Amino acid sequence: MKLHELTIHEAQELLRKGEISAVELTQAVIDRIVEVDNQVKAYLTVTPESALDQAQEADDRIVAWRKNPANPLDPLTGIPLAIKDVICTAGVPTTCGSRILENFIPPYDATVIEHLRQQGAVILGKTNMDEFAMGSSTENSGFFSTRNPWDLSRVPGGSSGGSAAALAADECLGALGSDTGGSVRQPAALCGVVGLKPTYGRVSRYGLVAFASSLDQIGPFGKDVTDCAIMLQAIAHYDPRDSTSVDVPAPNYAQALAPDIRGMRVGVPSEYFVEGMQPAVETAVRAAINTMAALGAEVDEVSLPHTEYSLPAYYLIAPAEASANLARYDGVKYGYSRPEVEDVWDAYRQTRQKGLGPEVKRRIMLGTYALSAGYYDAYYLKAQKVRTLIKRDFDEAFRKFDVLVAPTSPTVAFKIGEKVDDPLQMYLSDVFTLSLNLAGICGISIPCGFADGLPVGLQVMGDAFAEEAVLRLAYAYEQATGWHLKKPRL
């Protein structure tokens, strides 16, 4: 058994039994990064020395636990993880994939990082992403493009493409990403791993660099559903430092992982099977739905009538929020700066012009326009009203169904460079994921087959705080099929 290929729960078992040490495990994953990351390019920053120090501390905890097993050992103790570079890590650069934050070193840890450290997890480094999480291919990174481990000429999806690719290439055992319109689920689908977007408010956003504050949520990636549940458990806590964190105790997600889904009401939204979807994706997803029915789920069609309006509503709301959030990058408090310019306004203009990439500028422009005098009602306010209609569609559907299932993305991983010059085509990559962010509900993407040798993702959607139902169906399907066991050849 190669140590870097282990899942979190397998590694946990071996660490507890003393068959491996956290230092051995961490060294094996660092060796793997050295071996393959020059091809995959998933990481922006790797911190091997600090990772090995954290692993040594984890080994000390495990020794102490063995002497006194009365104190439970946290599930992530000694587990090497990768973190999307939009989540603040004290003392370690956090660039958001942007040149404007190239030298930014946060003085504090995000709340989720504090939780991981408390559990004794090992942080390997920071992963590549579309600049400020704006994109669906990781090509908008200000540094370089990450490649899909299944086919190095293709994108890993985005914006959390580095985290998804690192996990698919066994360059970590689990990872964190962020999902504003599909940025965890879509790369999970394109890289053949599991990715979960929690309910809005389930996970603290403190220390997550803001893109669109009413939509952003941190979510875990795992090699299987069990690992995703373990990661979610570690980060799903109320946090008074985030005023949108919801004070609802997290259930024990592991208990949701039962292979029995008999009688579970599964809705299939007809609007998610549309023209333009790759036929092989539809075939794989339809087969997955048949498998669920065979496992005893009660499958039926459902309508979410405002689905087609999600994309235009999202691409007004998210850029509007982004244009306000990104006003802070003015070269005064942190980041790239052009202070040699005489005039203060020119310093701002040139700092932002030089420091920000094309997609970020495009969205700032779009959002500024949607919020500007004379256009606010027609664009931003209108989009917010449509958001209400989209949310009501889901509310109605969840009266009749426990979960909904659909494709995660209309296509498998596309070629690097294929969509960079056509923003609308790129935005369509998120057409099945962003409605969940607008509604604030949860969803997971799990592998459900292959099309031309590339992974296809199945999306399971749940109502607000219904992560258990989502995990239960995903787990039962995974155990019945085993698609998650396939690995890319690197």
Next chain:
Amino acid sequence: MDKRSQETKLSRVEVEHIAELAKLSLTDAEKERFREQLSAILEYAEMLQCLDTEAIPPTATVLPLQNVMVADEVRPSFSREDVLANAPQAEDGCFKVQAILE
């Protein structure tokens, strides 16, 4: 392209106005590219106008939250040194900016 779409298209002057609001000194090439791309995106967004939302309240956040208050008490904060560590220019324990008044 029908007449309505033509009217939606942004003009160069509008692009320059938005860029100034957003404090971006775009190049001429960027202004033209954004004029085309943003026009296409806004044309696509026109489809929202066919929904009757007269009686629909807007959703700014999905949470049923109103104001969240914290106790007004002195708590530990970052040191001045930590806060200024990332500053491009600092002087006398402050961020340094260009003069804004003559």
